[in-house]
Amino acid sequence: MGGSRYGSRCLIQIAAKSLNVPVELLSFPLPENFAAISPLKLVPVLEVDGNYLLESQVICEYLEDLGKGPSLRPEDPYDCAKMRLLIRLFELYYDPHVLKIYHLIMSQQMSQQGPTTITAIMEDVKSALNLIATYLDDQQYAVGNTLSLADCALMPPFFQMTMLCSILGIDDPIAGQKTISGYFEKTRRDPHVAQVLTDMEPYLRKLFSGDIHASK
Ligand SMILES: N[C@@H](CCC(=O)N[C@@H](CS)C(=O)NCC(=O)O)C(=O)O
Incomplete structure (x- = not known):
């Protein structure tokens, strides 16, 4: 999709x-x-x-x-575990909240209960971002200085969130969390990440328009 x-x-x-x-x-x-x-x-x-x-x-x-191309798993076992931890934290504690927002948009209920519900959900999203931020390295990528599967997992949903907030005209929790926003800005410069985010943009714009405009 x-x-x-x-x-x-x-x-x-x-x-x-x-x-x-x-x-x-x-x-x-x-x-x-x-x-x-x-x-x-x-x-x-x-x-x-x-x-x-x-x-x-x-x-x-x-x-x-399969062992082809550069490895996207850190060699050091602890770093590799940290990569997996970041992915799990995202899947267990961040994405389920965000999914509620997407369901709200898709179910055409934005105009009735959208803004209040989204504000409440965003508090949970912010807590999840704080949790993820605790384990992010302060380097170019999530774990050290090379792209890993953690970046593949985190960057698309973070980008999706920034687009959603910009289209809805609400505060962006990615921009509001210093460690996360620093990570997002650095890692989006990676050419492979940048290309995929660029390709996502028109689909997201289409997906998030319609109901969102109707709610304003
Ligand atoms: N846990 C799954 C989640 C996949 C998922 O949620 N995919 C969404 C798109 S991001 C989807 O296919 N949605 C189709 C639908 O809701 O009908 C994975 O990691 O692959």
Whole structure:
């Protein structure tokens, strides 16, 4: 799905490793028969010899295990664990809150209860960002000075949040958290990250328009 924060995780990795993986971007809503490929009816999915792998992080780890291109897993075991911790903190404590905002937008309920509900959810989002910030290195990337799977996981959703807030005209929690905003600005300069974020933009603009304008 174009603009997907989870699909884009794999796209940054594929670009950074120069992998020859044909990519098909699906549009939203996903086709009915997609359930035959993924019982979760979620993207991304990776086809491997006629089988289908689900879950972006499982796909990323599989692509790393193939051993092609530069490794996006830090060599040092502690750094590698920190990379995995950042990804888990994002998935368990940040994204479920953000998902509530997206459901609100998609369910066309923005004009009735949107602004109040979003303000409440943003408090949880801010707490999750503080938690993630505790484990971010103060270097160019999330862990040290090279791109890792943590950056592939964090940058697309952070970008999605900044776009959402700019379209809604509300305070951006990414910009409001010093460590996170410093990380975001540094890491978005990576050419592979920059390209994927640029590609996400038109899809996100389309996705977040409509209902959002109706609520103003
Ligand atoms: N845990 C899954 C989450 C994937 C996910 O939420 N994908 C969204 C796009 S970002 C999706 O396919 N949504 C389709 C829908 O809601 O119909 C992963 O890591 O792959």
